[in-house]
Amino acid sequence: MHAIVELRNLRVEYRAPSAPDGKKVAVKDLNLQVRAGEVFGFLGPNGAGKTTTMNVLLGFVNATSGDAFLFDVNVREPIARQRIGYLPELTYYYKFLTAEEILRFYAKIFGIQRTVAEQRIDKLLKLVELESARKRPLKTYSKGMQQRVGLAQALINDPDLLILDEPTSGLDPLGRMKVRSIIQRLKNEGKTVFFSSHELGEVETICDRVAIINQGELKVEGSVAELVAKHQANLEQIFLNFIGYQPELAA
Amino acid sequence: MRTVSALAGVVIKELYRRKDFYVLFVLTLLITVLMWSMNFFNDKSIAGYLKEGSLWLIWISALVIAIVTTARQIPAERENRTIFPLLAKPVTRNQVVLGKFGGCWIATGIALLVFYLFFTIVAGTRENQWPIVSYLQALWLQWMMLAIVIALALLGSIVFAAPSSNSTICFVVVLGILLLGGHLDQVALRQPEPLRSVVYALYFLMPHLEWYDVRQFVFFEQGLVPWTACALATLYAALYSAMLLLATWLVFRRKALNL
Numbered sequence: 001m002h003a004i005v006e007l008r009n010l011r012v013e014y015r016a017p018s019a020p021d022g023k024k025v026a027v028k029d030l031n032l033q034v035r036a037g038e039v040f041g042f043l044g045p046n047g048a049g050k051t052t053t054m055n056v057l058l059g060f061v062n063a064t065s066g067d068a069f070l071f072d073v074n075v076r077e078p079i080a081r082q083r084i085g086y087l088p089e090l091t092y093y094y095k096f097l098t099a100e101e102i103l104r105f106y107a108k109i110f111g112i113q114r115t116v117a118e119q120r121i122d123k124l125l126k127l128v129e130l131e132s133a134r135k136r137p138l139k140t141y142s143k144g145m146q147q148r149v150g151l152a153q154a155l156i157n158d159p160d161l162l163i164l165d166e167p168t169s170g171l172d173p174l175g176r177m178k179v180r181s182i183i184q185r186l187k188n189e190g191k192t193v194f195f196s197s198h199e200l201g202e203v204e205t206i207c208d209r210v211a212i213i214n215q216g217e218l219k220v221e222g223s224v225a226e227l228v229a230k231h232q233a234n235l236e237q238i239f240l241n242f243i244g245y246q247p248e249l250a251a
Numbered sequence: 252m253r254t255v256s257a258l259a260g261v262v263i264k265e266l267y268r269r270k271d272f273y274v275l276f277v278l279t280l281l282i283t284v285l286m287w288s289m290n291f292f293n294d295k296s297i298a299g300y301l302k303e304g305s306l307w308l309i310w311i312s313a314l315v316i317a318i319v320t321t322a323r324q325i326p327a328e329r330e331n332r333t334i335f336p337l338l339a340k341p342v343t344r345n346q347v348v349l350g351k352f353g354g355c356w357i358a359t360g361i362a363l364l365v366f367y368l369f370f371t372i373v374a375g376t377r378e379n380q381w382p383i384v385s386y387l388q389a390l391w392l393q394w395m396m397l398a399i400v401i402a403l404a405l406l407g408s409i410v411f412a413a414p415s416s417n418s419t420i421c422f423v424v425v426l427g428i429l430l431l432g433g434h435l436d437q438v439a440l441r442q443p444e445p446l447r448s449v450v451y452a453l454y455f456l457m458p459h460l461e462w463y464d465v466r467q468f469v470f471f472e473q474g475l476v477p478w479t480a481c482a483l484a485t486l487y488a489a490l491y492s493a494m495l496l497l498a499t500w501l502v503f504r505r506k507a508l509n510l
Contacts, residue, residue, distance in 0.1 A: 058339045060508055078341045086339035092332035094261060096268045108257040109340050153336065163339075 004161050004192045005034035005057065009066035012052050012216075026052040028216040029066065034209075036160075039183065039193040041207035041224075043200070045243050049216040050196045051089075054165055057194075058086055070161065082110070085154030089166040091146035095139035099130055099149050102138065103156055110157040117156075124152040127182065144175035151182060162186060164195035168202060180206060204235045214243045254342055258350020259357060266320055266358040276362070279312045280369055287373050302374055306466045309366045310393070317359040317397045318421045321404035322414040324351045325503070334508050348405065348500050352492075355401045360394050388476050389465050395488035396463035400425055402495035403458075409502045425460060433461045458491045 009029045016024035027049045034040045044050045055061040056068050059075050073080040093102050100121055107117035125131045128148035138146060147167070154162060167183070168176040176199075183193055183206055197203050203210060204224055211221040219242040220227065224235060231238050266272055283305045325347070328334040337347070367390045375381050403424070407417040431438075435457075439450035462484055465476050 058335075060335065060338060078343050080341075081339060082341045084339070086336060088332070088335050088339075090332070092335055094265070094333055095331075096265055097261070101264075105257055105261060106340065108260075109254050109342060111253055150336075 002036050003033040006069040007032040011065045013064040038208040039187050041203040041210040042196040044213040048213045084161045085159035087150045087154040087164045100134045106156045128152045161192045200236045212242045254346045255350045259354035262354025263358045318404045321355040321401045322417040325408045326414050344504050345500050392463040398488050398492045399458045402492040406499040428460045
């Protein structure tokens with residue numbers, strides 16, 4: 001199957017004056033492929049290099065060496081981001097705008113025709129259940145509502161790939177369920193979803209394949225069913241094993 | 252172009268939804284009305300000085316709006332992390348710089364237009380004279396000067412972390428140029444070498460904002476500024492702004508997005 005996201009020997013180093021060699025390696029020669037139509041879970045403990053990898057894919061950070069591609073286009077080219085939707089971990093939007101204004105703004109950036117944009121805004125606000133609050137400024141929204149606006153803006157260009165950075169982080173059970181059902185619906189529509197999460201139960205439920213990274217290195221990659229069968233353990237136990245967590249030492 | 256105009260639109264929306272802009276606006280209008288409602292010994296020539304005072308107020312208010320609005324644009328994007336979902340779209344840092352510049356410049360232009368409209372009505376009703384073209388020239392040249400100031404503040408917003416320090420430095424630099432810029436060549440003549448060369452270099456390198464101050468033409472009714480001079484001043488502002496925006500982009504493209 002065709003790779004939508006491809007990382008080839010990706011390496012990211014930061015300057016770190018306190019380190020012995022003056023640099024910190026955030027991602028070590030990472031190779032990864034996400035195929036069309038799959039939901040891919042990107043897992044790792046805090047500081048493992050997940051966000052740095054996503055930052056490279058989104059063009060926020062340049063790789064020290066190696067390459068990253070979205071739809072076969074190098075991520076250094078802004079056009080690589082034309083067909084993606086991105087939901088950050090926390091909501092970062094202009095608080096003085098209303099939900100429909102922020103969606104109109106992003107639609108304009110993607111060059112979506114006004115009539116198409118208006119139809120899509122109506123559809124998305126209905127999908128994320130914010131129709132009644134569409135004319136209220138974002139500063140009056142609760143965290144869950146802001147996260148749902150985030151999801152709507154990530155879908156405004158009808159993307160083929162969604163990059164979600166801990167999409168259910170900080171949400172109440174109802175909010176999580178809503179976000180999860182939206183991801184499930186997108187999967188059924190054939191969209192590719194690449195997301196990071198600490199909620200391993202959630203990952204096990206909705207992901208086709210997962211990759212576990214630790215200290216910038218890829219530890220394991222494969223389908224959830226394969227990994228569970230191979231290691232005779234649930235995803236949480238596999239995760240803890242690969243990141244080198246030893247319960248007896250911790251106790 | 253659509254990305255730049257979308258970004259500029261957000262800047263304009265932010266300006267008219269903020270309260271500080273209206274406070275400054277009402278304060279300027281109030282002082283202007285108070286000044287013009289007073290009668291000083293029935294002296295008719297006082298009108299020129301009243302115009303000078305009003306225009307001085309407009310200059311200061313426009314500078315405050317331009318510098319303060321511009322100085323917070325990119326730092327606020329980085330601090331509130333709104334830059335992340337923005338750059339996750341097919342948007343380049345160059346477009347962010349141009350959009351912010353365009354938004355601030357248009358927003359300041361709208362504010363300037365309202366100030367001049369009010370000034371024209373107040374001065375016209377008192378003097379029964381309507382030198383509209385002269386006012387339009389003054390407005391245009393001031394707007395062109397503000398393009399350079401906005402580009403300078405935008406560059407400062409990338410270099411200095413805090414908007415307040417950037418605003419203060421910009422004010423000092425702009426007021427310094429406006430007050431001393433035109434005399435710097437004469438100052439250079441009185442200096443020994445190598446200071447003379449340094450001051451001369453500064454004189455030729457700095458943007459001559461004082462050229463855009465045509466208030467004397469307005470309040471002493473000296474007629475119009477030659478149109479060729481207006482065109483050259485416009486070209487000079489465009490070139491200077493372009494150079495400053497290029498420098499802004501060069502610094503911004505290497506800058507980490509986190510503060």
